[in-house]
Amino acid sequence: MEKFESREKKTKFVLLSSIATSMVLMSLFLFGAFLTNVFRGEMAYTQVDMAAGSIFVFVISMIISLSLWPKVMDWIESREKSEGISKLSVLA
Secondary structure: OOOOOOHHHHHHHHHHHHHHHHHHHHHHHHHHHHHHHHHHOOOOOOHHHHHHHHHHHHHHHHHHHHHHHHHHHHHHHHHHHHHHHHHHHHHO
């Protein structure tokens, strides 16, 4: 994992990873909605339903991922530090 020298760099990475996560989840939602329409034979969801649902999924996943990604990054960094310390103690 990349070491973050500045707080600004970490903030940018959190924002970009949250946007990427939200885009992936939104794409999965749209894919599922399209597949549902195809397999049912009739229109289960209208285009307005799919557009509104994808916007809703994007906003909710942004809120959740913006709160989770910093915790995940801090956990990974603390794990790397503890592994580095344990490797140094074994070498000594």
